[in-house]
Amino acid sequence: MKTIKIAGVPEHFNLPWHLCIENGEFQDAGIDLQWTDVPEGTGKMCKMLRDGETDIAVILTEGIVKDIVAGNPSKIVQIYVQSPLIWGIHVAAKSKYKTLSDLENTKVAISRLGSGSQLMAYVNADNQGWKTGNLQFEIVNTIDGAVEALTNGTADYFMWERFMTKPLVDKGIFRRIADCPTPWPCFVIAVRNEILEKEPQIIAKILEIINQTTEDFKEIPSIDRTLSEKYHQKTEDIQEWLSLTEWSQKPLDEKMLNKIQNQLLELSIIDKKGTFTEIVKS
Incomplete structure (x- = not known):
């Protein structure tokens, strides 16, 4: 059994991960995926990746791009939520x-x-x-x-x-x-470079499992009620949110990364652009 640590915000976007963990899907693949809720959000998760406190983060796109450009030794492995936040x-x-x-x-x-x-x-x-x-x-x-x-x-x-x-x-x-x-896909999955180098098959398996779940997530019976109860939301709000939210199983492409970096540079949030290969695992 291989232990992998993952962090994300305690929000409805991340229910697919919890369902896969609860259903034992990672365990069946020989992976002990240990989830940490991070209510403080992106800035805290960037620090956790840097400090090795987590191996994977489900994180806001603009925040992790900024931090990788600033030296965070991690890469984006794929888009997680395609729609804007x-x-x-x-x-x-x-x-x-x-x-x-x-x-x-x-x-x-x-x-x-x-x-x-x-x-x-x-x-x-x-x-x-x-x-x-x-x-x-x-x-x-x-x-x-x-x-x-x-x-x-x-x-x-x-x-x-x-x-x-x-x-x-x-x-x-x-x-x-x-x-x-957001003028770009809102959440991506980022992984520390050390883990990408040491455990490429494990990371590929984790992505395969979560992608199968997100692909069919909206079809899960009574998923609106489950989300509503778990995240203390009105069912009609959850239904509206579900109608606006699109998960992704695809990598971040160079054109979209350029768009994000150009805007961050224009706003002086970053002072230089990183290369595609520095930021994205291809």
């Missing part, structure tokens, strides 16, 4: 801010530096024609930290996946004032 832009329910334009030059809550919540704040500011150099950040670590920061006014808005944040909107804690979809 829809980031909701949230303020406290009682906030004075009513429209997106009201948020220019205010403070944004982010989970940590290098996180998707920070990178997408740059993308959103650029979309709105704001000066990205004027962005101010408050590090809040988790969604609970964001609730605290927005409620007590240490930050003004928070960007997070729209559907996972919807229960806070329904409870009257947050108000969503806009959406900002």
